Amino acid sequence: MDVLSDLLYRARAGEPLVRQMIAPPPWAIAFADPPPLTVVATLGGHACIRLDDASPTMLSAGDIALVRDLGGHTIGDSPATPPQSVVRRGRKYRADTGEEVPDRPSHGPRTYGGGGPDAITMIRGTYHLRGAVGDRLLEMLPPLAVVPAGPRTGAALDLLTAETTRDEPGQDAVIGRLLDLVLVMALRAFVMASPAAPAWYRALLDPTISALLGRLHTSPEQKWTVADLAATAGMSRAAFAARFTALVGEPPLTYLTAWRMTLAADRLDDTDDTVGVIARAVGYQDAFAFSVAFKRAHGVSPSGWRRRRENGVNRIRR
Structure with a gap:
């Protein structure tokens, strides 16, 4: 599994929610506490989206907006239209x-x-994400990312829109996969056009490094060494290390450690496994060495992290 697919798979907490909205102007809806990631697309007409305390952004037909949960946002026909309704806690x-x-x-x-002759049609999908893996996925995006209409995203939106209005067996699963398709295509389009794209994402365009990143993600428990990775890539150790660092932005084992600590944080949140079990699951035979690495990454020991979860301090994106 490639890295982006792996992140999306691990980060999702349940099926996403998809709704189609049809409204004649003037109209505006405020979302006071939206989920961590919202996908909004204008299917017909023009619309406006604005984050709390931010300037409004206009959306044309076929545009896709990706919204991170950094507060509320409002969707409407015009920046001048005040919200008629507020959605809070669903x-x-x-x-x-x-x-x-x-x-x-x-x-x-x-x-x-x-409806009506001037009605604006939009589709809105929301993702509930969990834990440190969810944070890693969201780090790809600014608070609001807009992807202009295009033939590939347009085809995906057409499929999603058609299925949203049907009610057949397995429909939620179909709609969830189609929203994933829209999201991934929008992420591709935005990140590749953004100078602030994460280095690891750009590294996915390199077949050799992408394949190795996928192996690190799916098998973090293996005793990886730079020599092992270089041999898998068919390169010398020095050449591989230089190429990986140049593309990903950090050395191979530094990236691997960060990924292991991401997975470990979520295991501490989501399971009652002992620290020793979690340490072995992410590639550490020595629980003490794991605890040292975890504290270096997160600023607190594994047991301290778990106590914070029990006290409701750790952020779990529901």
Whole structure:
């Protein structure tokens, strides 16, 4: 499995939620506490998206916006339109009175709002992510990333839109995979056009380094050495180390350690495995050496990290 697919697979907590919205102007909806990652696409007409305390961004038909959870955001027809409703903890309320508003599909499965000749059609998908792996995925993105309409993303959006309005066996699984398709294509398009793209992502374009990164991700417990990786790549140790560092931005074993500590943090959060079991699962036979590496990476010992989880301090993205 390649690195991006692995991150998305490990980070997801349950199936994503997809809704189609149809609204005639003027309209605006505020999302007070959105999930960690939101995908918004304008299917017809123009729309506006703005983060709290940020300037508005206009979306044209076919544009895709990726929104990180750094606070709330508002979607509407115009920057001048105040929100008529607020969504908080999955429930919809009137913005003026705070009264809860029943939010039921009105145009078929997963389709909300009202029609009209000037109605704007949008699709919105949300991901609940978990733990340190989720953070690593989100680090690819700024608070708001907009991907202009294009033929490849357009084809994926067409498929997602068509399936969103159907209600057949296995539909949630189909829609989840199609939203993944839209997300990955949007991530590709944005990251490759961004000068701030993570070095490890650009390294995925190199077949040799990409394959080795995939092996590090799927088998972190192996006793990897630079010599082993170089031999797998068919390169000398020095040439491999230089190439990996130049493309990924850090030496091979430094990258491996960071990935191991990411996985270990999530194992401490999500399981009751002993520190020794987790240490072995991420490639350490010595629990003491693992604890030293973990504290260096996270600033707290594994047992201290787990105590923080029990006290509700560690951030789990639900």
